[in-house]
Amino acid sequence: MNMTKLKEEVIEYSKTIGIDKIGFTTAAPFTELKNRLLQQQMLEYQSGFEEPDIEKRVDPAKIFAGPQSIIAIALAYPSKLKNAPQSKKGERRGIFCRASWGMDYHVILRNRLTKLEQFIASKVPHARFKSMVDTGELSDRAVAERAGIGWSGKNCSIITPEFGSYVYLGEMITNIPFEPDTPIEDRCGTCNKCIHACPTGALVQGGQLNAQRCIAYLTQTKGFLADEFRTKIGNRLYGCDTCQTVCPENKGRDFQFHEEMKPDPEVVKPLLKPILTISNREFKEKFGKLSGSWRGKKPIQRNAILALAHFKDETAIPDLIKLLNDDPRPVIKGTAAWALGKIGGKEAKEALIKVKSKEKNNEVLTEINKGLSFFE
Incomplete structure (x- = not known):
């Protein structure tokens, strides 16, 4: 042959x-x-x-x-993202990374x-x-x-x-012996923009990543996010593009070759508050076809809470209080407590004090105390 x-x-x-x-x-x-x-x-x-x-x-x-x-x-x-909806006061939005x-x-x-x-x-x-x-x-x-x-x-x-x-x-x-191609020469040179731009210092050095600190990884975890990362996540719901967007090799690059890859702006840059109470069925209907849905709704909901805290969105306080009082999942409940403290205000403080006296879960109690510490 x-x-x-x-x-x-x-x-x-x-x-x-x-x-x-x-x-x-x-x-x-x-x-x-x-x-x-x-x-x-x-x-x-x-x-x-x-x-x-x-x-x-x-x-x-x-x-x-x-x-x-x-x-x-x-x-x-x-x-x-063409026709991207604006994130504005009272209608804050999160973002899925481009690969999702x-x-x-x-x-x-x-x-x-x-x-x-x-x-x-x-x-x-x-x-x-x-x-x-x-x-x-x-x-x-x-x-x-x-x-x-x-x-x-x-x-x-x-x-x-x-x-x-x-x-x-x-x-x-x-099992077919094709003739191999030649590797391409590295063109990064002395550029270190990605290393300096990484929000958490996950890029230890060129070509070496500490995945445990990478926001793309952290957004996919299911437990409580470590305190040091909560303020770094911004409005990211899934993944992180920072080390790609700062890369000079990506400047002006946008390829809309494949119809099935084209994003729906309302899906990849969704309103945050509705995510807090989304049902499993609604989550599957809206986000199910994205690669970013593979871990289920819980990490996305936790990240949405952190994003609302990032925006200090006071209009989300009633929604967060509802999670604090009614959600059975400690991670969601506790993250909501932390977010209420971060956003601040009389209503948030009173809700935290009230729930503290009845809360039995130690992890949630720790988060309530963290939330209250913002008022000291």
């Missing part, structure tokens, strides 16, 4: 199904990555959402019999990878594949970097010359 011709055909076909960039690399182990992952593990910088077995993350042969090469794909996503606009990207990329598998299988009947997006064992970034999709930026994103870092990544291990 003419492998050069097959590779050309795969590249041509990929363009017809909405793959914006495609690259090929070997299935050799990612030895450099292994050392980095071991260091991250030792420093406790991991988020906990990753595949725990480092061997599987760095060696394609551990998860696929007889791997010969890996195909990496990238799809560019929008970065500008439109339809869940896992669904979009799996669709493209499935079509690519079917095309290759029609050309090579004995072809086998294992495709993955984000939640697979391999590191999407390591594969994309080695396949020449882009370089690994200091902000820990793959940066492509064409689309900046506003790309979703996916990959496919196969």
Whole structure:
């Protein structure tokens, strides 16, 4: 079989199904990555959402019999919200990060990878594949970097010359020996804008992230947010784009190539107060198709409470008092108590004093006391 011709055909076909960039690399182990992952593990910088077995993350042969090469794909996503509603007094809004606009990207990329598998299988009947997006064992970034999709930026994103870092990544291990592409040279140079701009100092140094401090990770946690991060989250409901928006490589980049990625402004920049009392069904109907809904409504509700505190939105005080009195979940109840103290005012203080005498949960009591401490 003419492998050069097959590779050309795969590249041509990929363009017809909405793959914006495609690259090929070997299935050799990612030895450099292994050392980095071991260091991250030792420093406790991991988020906990990753595949725990480092061997599987760095060696394609551990998860696929007889791997010969890996195909990496990238799809560019929008970065500008058209007709964005204004966040104003009494009608404050939160924001989902750009990677959670439109339809869940896992669904979009799996669709493209499935079509690519079917095309290759029609050309090579004995072809086998294992495709993955984000939640697979391999590191999407390591594969994309080695396949020449882009370089690994200091902000820990793959940066492509064409689309900046506003790309979703996916990959496919196969038993077909495609000719590998050449990696792209790093263009970050002496620029450290992302490192300086990170709100929590999660970017320890260029290319090293302490995921435990990263707002994108913190917005997805389900428990109480540590005090030091509560005032850093701003109005973010899910994810964080700061290290991307300050990147010079992303300046003026906005790609509206894919219909299913186009955001609904009312969904990705929603009013905060209605989120506080949203039912499971309403949450699923409104936010269910976003990748940012995967952890359910509780983290989004907690983040909405923190956003209202960030805005010092006095019109939210009755809603927060209702949560403090009626919500059965300690995290929501306690965060509401903290937020009432942060917003301040006579009504908030009286509500905290009143509920303190009856509250039995120690975690909630701690938060009530934190709320009351704002009045001292």
